[in-house]
Amino acid sequence: MERKMEENTIRDNETGSETGGEDALVGNVNKLMVGPPGYSGAPRKGHLVFDACFESGNLGRVDYISEFEFDLFIRPDTCNPRFRVWFNFSVENVCETQRVIFNVVNFSKTKSLYRDGMSPVVKSTSRPKWQRLPAKNVYYYRCPDHRRNYVMSFAFCFDREDDVYQFAYCYPYTYSRLQHYLSSLERRNLPYLQREQLGLSVQQRRLDLLTITNFDLPSPERGKKLVFLTSRVHPGESPASFICQGVIDFLVSQHPVAQILRDHVIFKVVPMLNPDGVYLGNYRCSLMGFDLNRHWQDPSPWAHPTLHAVKQLIVQMSQDPRVSLEFYIDVHAHSTMLNGFMYGNVFEDEERVQRQAVFPRLLCQNAPDFSFSNTSFNRDVVKAGTGRRFLGGLLDDTSYCYTLEVSFYSYMTAGSTAPVPYTEETYMKLGRNVARTFLDYYKLNNLIRDNRPTHIQSSEVKSQTDDSNGKDDGVGRDAADREMEKCQGVRH
Numbered sequence: 001m002e003r004k005m006e007e008n009t010i011r012d013n014e015t016g017s018e019t020g021g022e023d024a025l026v027g028n029v030n031k032l033m034v035g036p037p038g039y040s041g042a043p044r045k046g047h048l049v050f051d052a053c054f055e056s057g058n059l060g061r062v063d064y065i066s067e068f069e070f071d072l073f074i075r076p077d078t079c080n081p082r083f084r085v086w087f088n089f090s091v092e093n094v095c096e097t098q099r100v101i102f103n104v105v106n107f108s109k110t111k112s113l114y115r116d117g118m119s120p121v122v123k124s125t126s127r128p129k130w131q132r133l134p135a136k137n138v139y140y141y142r143c144p145d146h147r148r149n150y151v152m153s154f155a156f157c158f159d160r161e162d163d164v165y166q167f168a169y170c171y172p173y174t175y176s177r178l179q180h181y182l183s184s185l186e187r188r189n190l191p192y193l194q195r196e197q198l199g200l201s202v203q204q205r206r207l208d209l210l211t212i213t214n215f216d217l218p219s220p221e222r223g224k225k226l227v228f229l230t231s232r233v234h235p236g237e238s239p240a241s242f243i244c245q246g247v248i249d250f251l252v253s254q255h256p257v258a259q260i261l262r263d264h265v266i267f268k269v270v271p272m273l274n275p276d277g278v279y280l281g282n283y284r285c286s287l288m289g290f291d292l293n294r295h296w297q298d299p300s301p302w303a304h305p306t307l308h309a310v311k312q313l314i315v316q317m318s319q320d321p322r323v324s325l326e327f328y329i330d331v332h333a334h335s336t337m338l339n340g341f342m343y344g345n346v347f348e349d350e351e352r353v354q355r356q357a358v359f360p361r362l363l364c365q366n367a368p369d370f371s372f373s374n375t376s377f378n379r380d381v382v383k384a385g386t387g388r389r390f391l392g393g394l395l396d397d398t399s400y401c402y403t404l405e406v407s408f409y410s411y412m413t414a415g416s417t418a419p420v421p422y423t424e425e426t427y428m429k430l431g432r433n434v435a436r437t438f439l440d441y442y443k444l445n446n447l448i449r450d451n452r453p454t455h456i457q458s459s460e461v462k463s464q465t466d467d468s469n470g471k472d473d474g475v476g477r478d479a480a481d482r483e484m485e486k487c488q489g490v491r492h
């Protein structure tokens, strides 16, 4: 078979490459016992059993190299062999103290945070909290054995015979997890939260839309400001879901900032734009192999139904004189950069450029892991079909469209000497910080006056100031968050 050189087939690092995809792996391994070649007896302890037939699972093939070493093949996105990044699989039937090396041999990307210390995440039956493997056990290199593809190898020592181990590219956040979270929100009967089904995916999964605002206020008092947030158009970018949940958690909380925001702003959130892709364990595409974030210009109701529904709603709102759509933010995760940061659009009008930089600047003050210097504004041709670019052209000059990106791996803060790996919790924390930044934005622009009695305002300011010099768990855990957790009660 013709093997094209990798360099010739790579376009930009977001379109993926064909290399390594020729074998057209279809389907995930299903309780596959991988023993020595020729072995046909009953599995013995230590003959590893691999499985990825579960939600968001991805592992296409396993090759036995030796008792200690296995080559693993990522299953390409459904109907699109160019994308092979996300993996998520379980291993069982292990021996106590069994040491193995797993080589993931068919990544479609070459640049990777594995060079900077990123590592896969792991959990097991008896230790159900995901954690990152130690970086020292992970190697990323160009391998002569695999068509000179980049290979990520990691060493692992199993330690409990009865445990099922699970490995993934990053902390999974499945469609079902979202459904449970949204149901638990609904059960709280919050007067300022509405959940509706905006549409269905190709495989008939729910496209959820949340509206968060103080519905009790008559519309002119509530104001017309509308903020629209979407996430998980790219299914493998699971950190986006943690951020999105952080935003929602904050907005529905009893935190005083959240209360003021609900009085003045209507928040619309679509937490999962590509539910099929997430369910199937794809990295970038929908069931039918479309990168939905390249189809905003002309989404089809049958091929891209979720995108079509969201776009229709946004277009409709942009024409509704009763609301003013001021922010559109689409949340993603980034596979080569550190920190949280944003992409924005470029404009001829210098004043508009400056205004667009305000929100990221304010977010940078609130979130120590958010980097304004990584934030950039562009008009690349390849990004013309993205939500940010398309809506940036559609909406008027008082609205701002951003892509919010967060590293799959880690962040550096002003004082830190080494990157701090993100956890599920610190991703959510970034979401909470995004949410509260809207109040800073609207206060700065005198669009929201804080009408609460001065003693409440000053005590809040004080508690936040106190905290910024005080306790810090690495992402500047502050009084606002402690207060929110107290108010919120239920943790998810």
Ligand SMILES: [Zn+2]
Binding pocket: 234, 237, 332, 333
């Ligand atoms: Zn993305």
